Amino acid sequence: xxxxxxxxxxxxxxxxxxxxxxxxxxxxxxxxxxxxxxxxxxxxxxxxxxxxxxxxxxxxxxxxxxxxxxxxxxxxxxxxxxxxxxxxxxxxxxxxxxxxxxxxxxxxxxxxxxxxxxxxxxxxxxxxxxxxxxxxxxxxxxxxxxxxxxxxxxxxxxxxxxxxxxxxxxxx
Amino acid sequence: xxxxxxxxxxxxxxxxxxxxxxxxxxxxxxxxxxxxxxxxxxxxxxxxxxxxxxxxxxxxxxxxxxxxxxxxxxxxxxxxxxxxxxxxxxxxxxxxxxxxxxxxxxxxxxxxxxxxxxxxxxxxxxxxxxxxxxxxxxxxxxxxxxxxxxxxxxxxxxxxxxxxxxxxxxxxxxxxxxxxxxxxxxxxxxxxxxxxxxxxxxxxxxxxxxxxxxxxxxxxxxxxxxxxxxxxxxxxxxxxxxxxxxxxxxxxxxxxxxxxxxxxxxxxxxxxxxxxxxxxxxxxxxxxxxxxxxxxxxxxxxxxxxxxxxxxxxxxxxxxxxxxxxxxxxxxxxxxxxxxxxxxxxxxxxxxxxxxxxxxxxxxxxxxxxxxxxxxxxxxxxxxxxxxxxxxxxxxxxxxxxxxxxxxxxxxxxxxxxxxxxxxxxxxxxxxxxxxxxxxxxxxxxxxxxxxxxxxxxxxxxxxxxxxxxxxxxxxxxxxxxxxxxxxxxxxxxxxxxxxxxxxxxxxxxxxxxxxxxxxxxxxxxxxxxxxxxxxxxxxxxxxxxxxxxxxxxxxxxxxxxxxxxxxxxxxxxx
Numbered sequence: 027x028x029x030x031x032x033x034x035x036x037x038x039x040x041x042x043x044x045x046x047x048x049x050x051x052x053x054x055x056x057x058x059x060x061x062x063x064x065x066x067x068x069x070x071x072x073x074x075x076x077x078x079x080x081x082x083x084x085x086x087x088x089x090x091x092x093x094x095x096x097x098x099x100x101x102x103x104x105x106x107x108x109x110x111x112x113x114x115x116x117x118x119x120x121x122x123x124x125x126x127x128x129x130x131x132x133x134x135x136x137x138x139x140x141x142x143x144x145x146x147x148x149x150x151x152x153x154x155x156x157x158x159x160x161x162x163x164x165x166x167x168x169x170x171x172x173x174x175x176x177x178x179x180x181x182x183x184x185x186x187x188x189x190x191x192x193x194x195x196x197x198x
Numbered sequence: 199x200x201x202x203x204x205x206x207x208x209x210x211x212x213x214x215x216x217x218x219x220x221x222x223x224x225x226x227x228x229x230x231x232x233x234x235x236x237x238x239x240x241x242x243x244x245x246x247x248x249x250x251x252x253x254x255x256x257x258x259x260x261x262x263x264x265x266x267x268x269x270x271x272x273x274x275x276x277x278x279x280x281x282x283x284x285x286x287x288x289x290x291x292x293x294x295x296x297x298x299x300x301x302x303x304x305x306x307x308x309x310x311x312x313x314x315x316x317x318x319x320x321x322x323x324x325x326x327x328x329x330x331x332x333x334x335x336x337x338x339x340x341x342x343x344x345x346x347x348x349x350x351x352x353x354x355x356x357x358x359x360x361x362x363x364x365x366x367x368x369x370x371x372x373x374x375x376x377x378x379x380x381x382x383x384x385x386x387x388x389x390x391x392x393x394x395x396x397x398x399x400x401x402x403x404x405x406x407x408x409x410x411x412x413x414x415x416x417x418x419x420x421x422x423x424x425x426x427x428x429x430x431x432x433x434x435x436x437x438x439x440x441x442x443x444x445x446x447x448x449x450x451x452x453x454x455x456x457x458x459x460x461x462x463x464x465x466x467x468x469x470x471x472x473x474x475x476x477x478x479x480x481x482x483x484x485x486x487x488x489x490x491x492x493x494x495x496x497x498x499x500x501x502x503x504x505x506x507x508x509x510x511x512x513x514x515x516x517x518x519x520x521x522x523x524x525x526x527x528x529x530x531x532x533x534x535x536x537x538x539x540x541x542x543x544x545x546x547x548x549x550x551x552x553x554x555x556x557x558x559x560x561x562x563x564x565x566x567x568x569x570x571x572x573x574x575x576x577x578x579x580x581x582x583x584x585x586x587x588x589x590x591x592x593x594x595x596x597x598x599x600x601x602x603x604x605x606x607x608x609x610x611x612x613x614x615x616x617x618x619x620x621x622x623x624x625x626x627x628x629x630x631x632x633x634x635x636x637x638x639x640x641x642x643x644x645x646x647x648x649x650x651x652x653x654x655x656x657x658x659x660x661x662x663x664x665x666x667x668x669x670x671x672x673x674x675x676x677x678x679x680x681x682x683x684x685x686x687x688x689x690x691x692x693x694x695x696x697x698x699x700x701x702x703x704x705x706x707x708x709x710x711x712x713x714x715x716x717x718x719x720x721x722x723x724x725x726x727x728x729x730x731x732x733x734x735x736x737x738x739x740x741x742x743x744x745x746x747x748x749x750x751x752x753x754x755x756x757x758x759x760x761x762x763x764x765x766x767x768x769x770x771x772x773x
Contacts, residue, residue: 043335082521092518095339095340095392
């Protein structure tokens, strides 16, 4: 199962290495990882999507992460009300004749053409993973030249709607 | 007059005086109350060694960095204070990696300072450069690389704090050479600001109440005490709690000494080579309280057979240990001393488990540890037993890993805390002898027995130089079976008696080696000579190397074979 975990860490060199090293040593596969600074420049937010077998595994991941001295806060936000986004850039084959058709497709997904060449164009889409994947599927027939995805970054919604009490927290 | 004026001014001057990074490091170590440094000099750490020379600090020069760090571990194990080890960059630093990993596994507090090439050279594959931050990331509790001389003092402060608080562990400080030479004023703050590091020491009251409630109804309770009790210095509380509730107690390998080994309630060590009584108690129990042990696989055996009928309570300072290997019904995060104190404040006993206590006592009586005595040949178990008798148990014992370690755990009773120093988690050969040096420095008055195998001793025997130099009265006892004993045992039992590279047909003359280091040597081959040799060893004021040639094919029993549970021990009784 996939779980989305957000981690606040000190913005120091080597911290990402500590975190990813911990995952690989304990054989947890990271699906995606995004990192960026927060409103406080000395603190970064990481968003992981990890693949685990069970909830016990998630708990162990969280506890191990928590042992890192550079880790300030950890949350498994999978079952919470969140806003999760991923950005993807797709360069596809596009002759001048096809451009109009592609542009209208893109509009449905609120994708933007950010670069147009003679025989190709590059589109940018943001959204949750499902949307991003649906869009890539849709433009596939034109011929994909290159795809660059950022991985998911996520944050809690302003109004908490989650009533799920099984959310994982550290003991005590 | 002029002279005295200057003296008066001294403190003011000193406050604003510029110090080099090295000087700051040593001043910070002094502020932390460091009494002794174990180390080995080299290029990148030379400025620091220059300061050690100027300040005349108590420094023990090992002959290999591995010796230095194991000695620091032995010191840490006995004193509960961080062992300090200083080495140079590159090969000096990589030579301490084994000791760092060992300390990590056994939760020993260490502060390791490794020299590093100058900041301008870092990342260029410079002479004697190794990425120590990267190398030690998974085997330290935390590590630092100093990037500016201004952060050095604070980093040392944090390193010591991290090493001893919460679950103790090794902390590494990588110090680039140029930073050790840069100057700034020395200020040692009292405050520590580590928002991401707030270990929980006080357990949750409700969880403690659950433990007590379950204890009221349990019919077959067992207490499992690990090294966490020793780290928290909670032996007194453990004894009180156990006595009050008349709980049968099982120790882990590293927990030996946390409860008097000669007490009636003590069932012995649990696990692969534990006692029958301890393992049967772990199998039959309906309520297991684990205090300060991490459910290591050598203790639990196959997880599906571990404590199958028990409700399990786990008290540990490290939340990540709870539920890691074993599903736990009552998790308690906290320090063993705080937890036991709270447990003692709770309701008194009224649980009825007299029958259970009798049962565990009868196991203990009927299935004691055993060996077959021989007329001529010395049995290793008998050697350990005689060492116990002749020291009245008033000795510190250190060991490597293997057969001699298991016999030293089985046939020597540890009746007080901090008398037993062994490499548990990592199982490091070459650990025992240098660790004994650190232990002897920590406890100059107590006899220290470094019980090693002939193989492990050969990994760090060059540290006899330290004994020679300081005339430390460590007694090296080589249990010589001319083989890698435990490897040989496993090859015999599970690899069709194919002794692949585990036998030593040619042995060095250990007496001559000792002689080369000006250390008294005694060698015994016959049982009749053993008592006298031990007596001579113990009564000699200085260091002694006692080589005891023991039965070569003796195996460690009883044993839980791989894939088995606690109830399926082999070699429980003499065949």
